[in-house]
Amino acid sequence: xxxxxxxxxxxxxxxxxxxxxxxxxxxxxxxLTGTRVxxxxxxxxxxxxxxxxxxxxxxxxxxxxxxxxxxxxxxxGAVPSAGCLVVGLSRMKAILEIDVANERxxxxxxxxxxxxxxxxxxLGYYYAPDPSSQSVCSIGGNVAENAGGAHCLKYGFTVNxxxxxxxxxxxxxxxxxxxxxxxxxxxxxxxxxxxxxxxxGIVTEVWLRVLRLPEKTRTIFATFATTGQAGDAVSxxxxxxxxxxxVEMMDGLAIEAIVSATGVDWPLDAGAALLIDVDGxxxxxxxxxxxxxxxxxxxxxxxxxxPHDDEQRALMWKxxxxxxxxxxxxxxxxxxxxxxxxxxxxAAVLREIAELASTSGLRVANVFHAGDxxxxxxxxxxxxxxxxxxxxxxxxxxxxxxxxxxxGSITGEHGVGLDKAVYMSExxxxxxxxxxxxxxxxxxxxxxxxPGKVFPTPRLCGDRPGPFALTSFERDGVAGxx
Amino acid sequence: xxDRTLVPQTAAEAAASLQACANxxxxxxFEGGGTHTIGRRDRDGVVLSTRGLRRIVEYVPxxxxxxxxxxxxxxxxxxxxAERGQRLAVDVAEPDRSxxxxxxxxxxxxxxxxxxxxxxxxxxxxxxxxxxxxxVRAGGKVVKNVAGFDxxxxxxxxxxxxxxxxxxxxxxxxxxxxxxAVRLTGLAPDAVWELVLEMRSRHLEPVAVSALxxxxxxxxxxxDVAFEGFPAGVDSQTACVFEIARERGWSVEAVDPASARDxxxxxxxxxxxxxxxxxxxxxxxxxxxxxxxxxxxxxxxxSVCAYPALGIFFVxxxxxxxxxxxxxxxNARACIESGGGSLVVEDAPRMPxxxxxxxxxxxxxxxxxxxxxxFDPEGRIRSGAFVxxx
Numbered sequence: 001x002x003x004x005x006x007x008x009x010x011x012x013x014x015x016x017x018x019x020x021x022x023x024x025x026x027x028x029x030x031x032l033t034g035t036r037v038x039x040x041x042x043x044x045x046x047x048x049x050x051x052x053x054x055x056x057x058x059x060x061x062x063x064x065x066x067x068x069x070x071x072x073x074x075x076x077g078a079v080p081s082a083g084c085l086v087v088g089l090s091r092m093k094a095i096l097e098i099d100v101a102n103e104r105x106x107x108x109x110x111x112x113x114x115x116x117x118x119x120x121x122x123l124g125y126y127y128a129p130d131p132s133s134q135s136v137c138s139i140g141g142n143v144a145e146n147a148g149g150a151h152c153l154k155y156g157f158t159v160n161x162x163x164x165x166x167x168x169x170x171x172x173x174x175x176x177x178x179x180x181x182x183x184x185x186x187x188x189x190x191x192x193x194x195x196x197x198x199x200x201g202i203v204t205e206v207w208l209r210v211l212r213l214p215e216k217t218r219t220i221f222a223t224f225a226t227t228g229q230a231g232d233a234v235s236x237x238x239x240x241x242x243x244x245x246x247v248e249m250m251d252g253l254a255i256e257a258i259v260s261a262t263g264v265d266w267p268l269d270a271g272a273a274l275l276i277d278v279d280g281x282x283x284x285x286x287x288x289x290x291x292x293x294x295x296x297x298x299x300x301x302x303x304x305x306x307p308h309d310d311e312q313r314a315l316m317w318k319x320x321x322x323x324x325x326x327x328x329x330x331x332x333x334x335x336x337x338x339x340x341x342x343x344x345x346x347a348a349v350l351r352e353i354a355e356l357a358s359t360s361g362l363r364v365a366n367v368f369h370a371g372d373x374x375x376x377x378x379x380x381x382x383x384x385x386x387x388x389x390x391x392x393x394x395x396x397x398x399x400x401x402x403x404x405x406x407x408g409s410i411t412g413e414h415g416v417g418l419d420k421a422v423y424m425s426e427x428x429x430x431x432x433x434x435x436x437x438x439x440x441x442x443x444x445x446x447x448x449x450x451p452g453k454v455f456p457t458p459r460l461c462g463d464r465p466g467p468f469a470l471t472s473f474e475r476d477g478v479a480g481x482x
Numbered sequence: 483x484x485d486r487t488l489v490p491q492t493a494a495e496a497a498a499s500l501q502a503c504a505n506x507x508x509x510x511x512f513e514g515g516g517t518h519t520i521g522r523r524d525r526d527g528v529v530l531s532t533r534g535l536r537r538i539v540e541y542v543p544x545x546x547x548x549x550x551x552x553x554x555x556x557x558x559x560x561x562x563x564a565e566r567g568q569r570l571a572v573d574v575a576e577p578d579r580s581x582x583x584x585x586x587x588x589x590x591x592x593x594x595x596x597x598x599x600x601x602x603x604x605x606x607x608x609x610x611x612x613x614x615x616x617x618v619r620a621g622g623k624v625v626k627n628v629a630g631f632d633x634x635x636x637x638x639x640x641x642x643x644x645x646x647x648x649x650x651x652x653x654x655x656x657x658x659x660x661x662x663a664v665r666l667t668g669l670a671p672d673a674v675w676e677l678v679l680e681m682r683s684r685h686l687e688p689v690a691v692s693a694l695x696x697x698x699x700x701x702x703x704x705x706d707v708a709f710e711g712f713p714a715g716v717d718s719q720t721a722c723v724f725e726i727a728r729e730r731g732w733s734v735e736a737v738d739p740a741s742a743r744d745x746x747x748x749x750x751x752x753x754x755x756x757x758x759x760x761x762x763x764x765x766x767x768x769x770x771x772x773x774x775x776x777x778x779x780x781x782x783x784x785s786v787c788a789y790p791a792l793g794i795f796f797v798x799x800x801x802x803x804x805x806x807x808x809x810x811x812x813n814a815r816a817c818i819e820s821g822g823g824s825l826v827v828e829d830a831p832r833m834p835x836x837x838x839x840x841x842x843x844x845x846x847x848x849x850x851x852x853x854x855x856x857f858d859p860e861g862r863i864r865s866g867a868f869v870x871x872x
Contacts, residue, residue: 099764101679101763101764102762102763102764102793124683145628146628146632148626148628152626156599156603157626157628159602159632159635160599160602160603167846169849175845175846175848175849176844176845176846177844177846177849179822180762180822181760181761181762181793181821181822181823181824182760182792182793182794183589183639183760183794183824184824184844185824185826185840185841185842185843185844185869186843186844186846186847186850186868186869186870186872187636187639187640187644187850187853187872188602188635188636188638188639188640189846189849189850191602191632191635191636191638192631192632192635192636192853195628195631195632196631212682212685214685215685235544238544238546239543239544241567241656241657241658241659243655243656280687280711280715281685281686281687281715281718281719282685282718283714283715283717283718283719284711284712284714284715284718286714287712287714287715288712340622340624340626340627341624342542342544342545342547342623342624343544343545343625344542344544344545369626372624372625372626373545373624373625373626374626407623407624408622408624409622409624409626409627409628409629410629411627411628411629412624412626412627412628413626413628414628415628416628416629416630420629424629424630427622427629427630428619428629428630429618429619431616431617431618432618432619432620432630433630434618435610435612435616435618435620435633436620436630436631436633438853438856438857439631439633439636439853439856440631441856442849442852442853442855442856443849443852454630454631
């Protein structure tokens with residue numbers, strides 16, 4: 001049933017309401033492009049008050065609500081629910097306050113991740129979490145997904161840097177949680193909200209902790225004959241007590257794609273490569289860089305490069321951060337997976353993935369955050385070949401099962417969203433999920449915010465898990481399962 | 483005295499105990515090492531002690547993770563980790579008594595929080611028993627994980643009012659190869675803050691800055707700065723602090739890192755009245771004048787310990803005249819809360835009713851009450867003992 005845009009236009013202005021079917025299609029998916037649902041209406045508010053009023057109005061109309069940042073998420077966390085209002089936060093992109101003395105900034109959710117660091121660079125500071133999409137993804141989305149990135153090995157994830165927020169709740173009310181001062185009294189609601197995938201509230205302002213730019217950073221690139229050797233090198237570095245800022249691994253197929261797409265002069269005959277940053281105070285960085293190189297050589301590194309100039313460093317990182325996009329050079333389509341395993345299982349898991357690839361007949365490239373065991377296998381396929389897309393998804397699912405079998409997780413940084421909700425029951429018991437649902441129900445008893453995500457089956461907010469029952473959205477035909 | 487103390491030996495026994503309490507509608511409180519019980523100690527109902535839950539369940543040095551049961555003490559865990567050159571980077575004041583579960587519930591920390599963060603930053607997963615006796619798990623065993631809502635972080639600082647933590651998986655760190663400590667003596671509060679800023683501008687990365695108030699002089703601090711890492715790095719940073727001090731005419735000396743740690747721990751466990759304040763770090767000097775010094779003046783043998791880079795301080799001592807000390811606490815709290823901070827009375831002898839341990843609940847208290855109501859609908863777990871009657 002079409003929704004009358006008029007009352008929403010009265011709140012945000014007609015030019016900030018999207019209702020035309022052709023324009024709504026822009027919002028029908030996020031980075032998980034295989035799943036598309038057209039929302040009933042999109043609003044683009046500019047203030048907390050406008051968000052609050054839109055949410056209230058949508059609830060009065062019985063519409064589910066899906067918040068959306070830059071739409072770069074890879075797990076379908078921002079895919080609309082049928083009949084929903086999408087609250088797009090792209091216009092809220094002001095950096096509201098920079099407090100260098102206290103190493104805090106206050107920003108709106110639509111601010112692009114990299115723009116925070118750009119604004120702080122002249123002052124000698126930066127924002128540490130750096131997802132590969134950082135030049136386009138927004139802070140609000142980062143908070144929803146607890147975004148990570150290559151450098152979270154040393155510096156932590158969004159949850160370690162987001163201190164407080166202004167939150168619009170499902171009933172339209174506005175509350176402050178956490179704040180610039182540490183240890184706000186009571187439960188740590190900020191820890192609950194970060195990574196809750198837009199299901200607890202809509203963040204309209206965020207306090208972020210920012211860090212002093214390191215005095216010195218050394219980037220080291222090394223090639224190996226096999227991923228097993230590269231994995232041994234990672235273990236040796238960590239065992240030595242070195243905590244690099246980042247440890248990235250790429251296998252031969254990934255190197256081939258990156259070379260072809262970005263023009264970096266990496267050797268094509270390597271079976272694996274490591275890209276490592278060590279940073280900190282100058283006196284220590286030289287020592288750790290030296291040791292890191294020695295350890296890699298001892299583990300069989302074929303070639304080691306460690307440029308001193310920033311331009312060379314930036315080029316290497318450009319290669320790594322462009323890795324997903326580079327797959328386009330060697331395959332018409334690819335399916336990104338995001339699994340986590342204990343670091344010591346890397347070699348065994350990569351072997352199993354290779355076996356899986358060869359049995360399935362599809363190629364799998366591996367690009368991943370080796371330091372914290374966060375794999376990003378890229379399953380390559382051709383959508384024009386009947387059945388290949390489904391096969392790729394099945395291979396992706398099997399990879400997650402391998403991660404679970406090795407004591408890991410189904411997602412390290414991309415989130416559960418729509419894509420992985422079905423795997424949640426393999427990782428958690430029904431009681432575990434029910435307990436997570438208690439938290440959700442405390443914030444949003446009607447489950448109006450981003451319904452259908454994270455949980456494998458719709459859950460009610462009753463006292464006890466009971467027999468099967470349709471949710472109100474299912475009864476009204478506005479939402480299904482999955 | 484309490485009716486009963488239960489000491490389950492396994493997580494399953496703990497679940498059975500909670501189940502039995504649920505069936506009997508008995509209220510209960512959880513107890514670890516007893517070092518951080520803030521506010522009311524329950525006089526009725528059951529106490530469930532975690533001291534029987536003492537297994538180190540799984541330690542994977544290669545992954546720098548460890549899974550331990552709640553009743554393991556810091557000292558016990560440290561011994562095991564040290565054998566593999568690692569540690570849990572939370573420096574609680576009483577490692578022999580403090581348990582991991584209790585420290586998670588209390589969000590206990592020490593000066594190294596500056597570098598390593600608090601339990602929120604180190605906890606990867608938990609085993610819980612809910613108020614209804616159902617055992618559940620949240621988070622995982624890997625260092626990076628965003629599958630589902632992370633209830634483990636919600637347990638940090640929840641003071642045992644939501645669920646019983648029976649085990650936790652934690653990130654551990656390598657023991658440093660070299661540790662150095664430097665003491666700058668007799669600094670005024672604004673000089674302490676200047677020291678923090680100056681070290682930052684020179685890219686120094688201390689693991690801890692702990693400013694101890696000098697009993698002999700009001701508002702003068704001895705600031706201990708600790709560096710950890712590889713020898714070349716810690717030596718160059720130590721030299722740099724000497725240079726900062728020389729430029730400003732501050733008196734400075736190298737000290738034994740262990741003595742710096744002991745001084746800090748002593749200040750944090752002093753009493754009998756002890757408060758903890760949290761403020762915006764840049765407000766430290768102003769807060770010292772408006773809140774810390776006036777409160778310390780009402781105490782015999784006052785001890786003040788501040789982590790200026792974090793904006794956290796502790797004041798402890800014996801009230802000269804109880805009523806004047808409580809008035810000073812109330813004044814300090816009003817001043818600190820007006821700046822967005824908080825003042826918690828961690829321990830107090832015969833605290834009058836008007837000095838509530840936690841202070842004014844934050845604006846989000848309504849959400850907190852909803853969470854409490856979902857996790858403990860009958861209000862049986864240490865109910866009313868936490869912020870705003872949670």
